[in-house]
Amino acid sequence: MAKCKVCGSQEHSQFYCKLKPRKPIQVKKPMNKIGRVGKETAKAVAKWKRGVKPNHQGYYECYICHKWVTYNMAEHVKSKVRNPHLRTDQNNFKTTCDDCNREKGSKDN
Numbered sequence: 001m002a003k004c005k006v007c008g009s010q011e012h013s014q015f016y017c018k019l020k021p022r023k024p025i026q027v028k029k030p031m032n033k034i035g036r037v038g039k040e041t042a043k044a045v046a047k048w049k050r051g052v053k054p055n056h057q058g059y060y061e062c063y064i065c066h067k068w069v070t071y072n073m074a075e076h077v078k079s080k081v082r083n084p085h086l087r088t089d090q091n092n093f094k095t096t097c098d099d100c101n102r103e104k105g106s107k108d109n
Helices: 036-051 098-104
Strands: 073-076 093-096
Touching: 036 073, 036 093, 073 098, 093 098
Parallel strands: none
Antiparallel strands: 073 093
16 A cells, blocks of 8 residues: 555555545535525515614514524515515514424415
8 A cells, every 4th residue: 555645654545544634514505596586585684684683681582482582583474475575675574483483484474
C-alpha cells in the first residue's frame, strides 16, 4: 500500500486518513427554485418579523393556543393557497408555535 501523504502512515492511503482536513457540508436552499412569488412572500415575512417585538421577557405569544415561545414563527391567518392576494399582506401574519403551525397547515381560521 502507498504511503499516506497527510500523516506518513503505511497503514492507509491519503483517502482514508482521519487527519485529512474535510470541507464542511453546505446546505443551502436555492433561491431560484422558490420563484418570484415565493421571494415576494419571503420578503414580506422578513419585513413583518422586523416589526414584531417580543414582550419584556423576550417571549412571543402564539395566537392560537396562547403559549409563550422564544421564537417568532410567521403564520398566514388566511391560507396562501385559498387567498393568494393576501400572501404578502402584513395584516395576514401572526406569531404561532411550531405545533400549532404544523397542525393548522393550509386551513383558514
